[in-house]
Amino acid sequence: MRILICNDDGYQAPGIVALYQALRGLGEVQVVAPEHNNSAKSNALTLNAPLYVHEAHNGFRYINGTPADCVHIALTGLLDHKPDLVVSGINNGANMGDDTIYSGTVGAAMEAYLFGIPGIAFSQVEKGWGELAAAAEKAKQIVQWALAHHMGQPAPWLLNVNIPNRPLDLLGSTQFCRLGRRHVAEPVITQANPRGETMHWIGAAGPAKDDAEGTDFHAALNGHVTITPLQVDLTDHAGLKAWRMGSPPSSPTPSR
Secondary structure, three states: OEEEEEOOOOOOOHHHHHHHHHHHHHOEEEEEEEOOOOOOOOOOOOOOOOOOEEEOOOOOEEEOOOHHHHHHHHHHHHOOOOOOEEEEEEEOOOOOOOHHHHOHHHHHHHHHHHOOOOEEEEEEOOOOOOOHHHHHHHHHHHHHHHHHHOOOOOOOOEEEEEEOOOOHHHOOOEEEOEOOEEOOOOOOEEEEOOOOOEEEEOOOOOOEEEOOOOEHHHHHHOOOEEEEEEOOOOOOHHHHHHHHHOOOOOOOOOOO
16 A cells, blocks of 8 residues: 655644654555645645755655645656555644635645545644644544545545544544534734834634534534545536526627
């Protein structure tokens, strides 16, 4: 089994080190990750600057780009093989609800999915790396389950996993959930720099808005490990018929 690991916190982050240590016994495991923190980079690719690959003392390779850059370069020339699975994380903080749209952790796993390779994104619910060893062990269990029961399917799959910061024996059951929703983000933060110029900082994410039973927010709040299958198709299929019925009139055929 060949597994590629990426993240968005950078190749030196405790989360990716713990994930590698947990998974390296499952097969041939390689790490290609960003050089620096690239949180909230989503699926961004670097198209206007060169990217460089370096190797750290521990064998991890790192790139001066985004998480999606790392997976893209790995799959299109850096690796001499096609991985069976791409695993992203473990992220320092939750990726639930609307977070999945912005998340570089999810973006890395999604890049694999776009290349026809199954992907799993792992995150801890709270920041700070508390109970990281337990999260890594739980991630290993989920990867083993996925390899045993869901590999070889005709179409790739994409999973988003959030693990509460709890000891392994205090983690709740694993629950399959839909994504919740957040309120609008907090206001932008403005400050003056030493030159008197105004700086703008993106405000914090808003609190949970839709955290009803069945959502990832609800399950994680109650100590459960959450798994949400994701898809890339953003089409509003339910509303497509209504839009067609009220479509703009066709342009008249120009007269000759």
